[in-house]
Amino acid sequence: MAEMWQLKPLLLLLVVSVCVMASTVAGDGGMPLVTPITKDAATSLYTISAPVEENDQITNHLVLDLSGPFIWSTCPDGYVALGCTSPACMHAHRFHPPNCPHTGYGKPDADNPHRCKCTAHPHNPVSGDTALDDMTEFTTSVNTTDGKNPLKAVSFVVSTSCAPESLLAKLPEYAVGIVGLARSALALPAQIARTQKVAKKFALCLPSGGRAAGVAIFGGGPLFLLPPERLDMMESLVGYTPLVKHGVSPGYYISANRGIAVNQIQVPLDGYGYWVAPLVIRLSSTTPYTKLRPDVYHAFIMAFDKATSGMARIKPAVAPFELCYDSTQLGSTRVGYAVPQIDLMLDGGKNWILFGANSMTQVNDHTLRASRS
Numbered sequence: 272m273a274e275m276w277q278l279k280p281l282l283l284l285l286v287v288s289v290c291v292m293a294s295t296v297a298g299d300g301g302m303p304l305v306t307p308i309t310k311d312a313a314t315s316l317y318t319i320s321a322p323v324e325e326n327d328q329i330t331n332h333l334v335l336d337l338s339g340p341f342i343w344s345t346c347p348d349g350y351v352a353l354g355c356t357s358p359a360c361m362h363a364h365r366f367h368p369p370n371c372p373h374t375g376y377g378k379p380d381a382d383n384p385h386r387c388k389c390t391a392h393p394h395n396p397v398s399g400d401t402a403l404d405d406m407t408e409f410t411t412s413v414n415t416t417d418g419k420n421p422l423k424a425v426s427f428v429v430s431t432s433c434a435p436e437s438l439l440a441k442l443p444e445y446a447v448g449i450v451g452l453a454r455s456a457l458a459l460p461a462q463i464a465r466t467q468k469v470a471k472k473f474a475l476c477l478p479s480g481g482r483a484a485g486v487a488i489f490g491g492g493p494l495f496l497l498p499p500e501r502l503d504m505m506e507s508l509v510g511y512t513p514l515v516k517h518g519v520s521p522g523y524y525i526s527a528n529r530g531i532a533v534n535q536i537q538v539p540l541d542g543y544g545y546w547v548a549p550l551v552i553r554l555s556s557t558t559p560y561t562k563l564r565p566d567v568y569h570a571f572i573m574a575f576d577k578a579t580s581g582m583a584r585i586k587p588a589v590a591p592f593e594l595c596y597d598s599t600q601l602g603s604t605r606v607g608y609a610v611p612q613i614d615l616m617l618d619g620g621k622n623w624i625l626f627g628a629n630s631m632t633q634v635n636d637h638t639l640r641a642s643r644s
């Protein structure tokens with residue numbers, strides 16, 4: 272199993288260029304689209320909202336899933352299922368969830384036995400459940416942007432899968448589905464690129480919670496920070512990290528085969544069979560904190576324990592965490608609590624550096640945790 276790396280920054284910008292050429296194949300004239308992101312307090316999941324134009328009453332709240340190959344939601348009565356020969360149906364069957372039998376493209380329509388209704392396998396990454404339901408489409412609208420303000424709403428049709436209510440388990444109460452952002456033709460970035468003639472490129476600014484809102488931009492930059500900085504984040508602040516593919520998964524991965532360092536000292540991993548299993552890290556928007564493969568976890572937690580031996584601990588630790596610190600005794604810096612920095616040593620020579628703001632979670636008023644198995 273790959274490790275998972277959850278993006279849980281104060282305001283971290285993730286720029287995912289869906290294909291390497293994305294920046295050079297910018298679309299012919301369309302404008303990027305912008306939509307606010309909110310974080311659900313109860314589940315720590317990120318959501319966006321999409322008005323359903325067929326029905327003025329409805330705004331779908333959908334959970335962002337970086338690894339999701341398409342969009343799914345519960346469907347209103349009277350929706351129209353897509354046919355089995357539609358291009359969306361072909362695309363829907365390119366990715367199969369694990370442990371799911373191939374069932375063909377669809378099944379006979381009960382109302383018209385000569386017609387084949389396209390079905391898909393919507394998957395909930397939080398509960399781990401998968402269902403089988405009809406493919407359909409709806410019209411939504413999203414604002415264009417110049418990187419500073421929303422400009423005007425544009426409407427377009429998105430192909431989606433229906434899903435039973437039961438597939439909503441463990442999602443925020445108000446959410447009706449998932450919007451997949453993975454490398455696939457039915458994920459939202461690709462559907463926007465196709466309909467808006469913009470680049471297959473998107474950026475997420477994930478909010479840390481509370482009232483703060485984040486933002487998602489589809490189709491390329493610029494993306495300006497609020498005054499006084501006014502920097503274009505796409506150009507100025509972002510370090511680029513090459514994404515790698517991992518098997519047939521449509522998700523986004525980075526490769527840290529040079530290892531992990533704590534306080535710039537490399538964590539010894541070779542005693543744990545590390546050279547057999549490469550350090551591939553999955554970027555996840557649906558895991559509330561980092562998960563590490565057991566061999567890497569044990570080596571890492573030993574190194575972090577040693578590097579923080581002088582820091583006041585809370586014992587016993589707050590489950591499910593193993594190392595907890597008394598936050599009133601920790602120094603603080605511009606980049607969070609003063610704890611050892613963690614470097615993910617990426618292929619190609621650069622490091623992805625995690626400071627206290629990204630590596631520590633406030634469990635309660637006094638306790639911080641470092642990691643968990």
Ligand SMILES: *[C@@H]1O[C@H](CO)[C@@H](O)[C@H](O)[C@H]1NC(C)=O
Nearest residue numbers: 322412413414421422423424
């Ligand atoms: C577009 O932007 C306007 C102004 O900020 C906002 O009121 C409206 O809800 C936005 N529309 C959509 C579809 O997000």
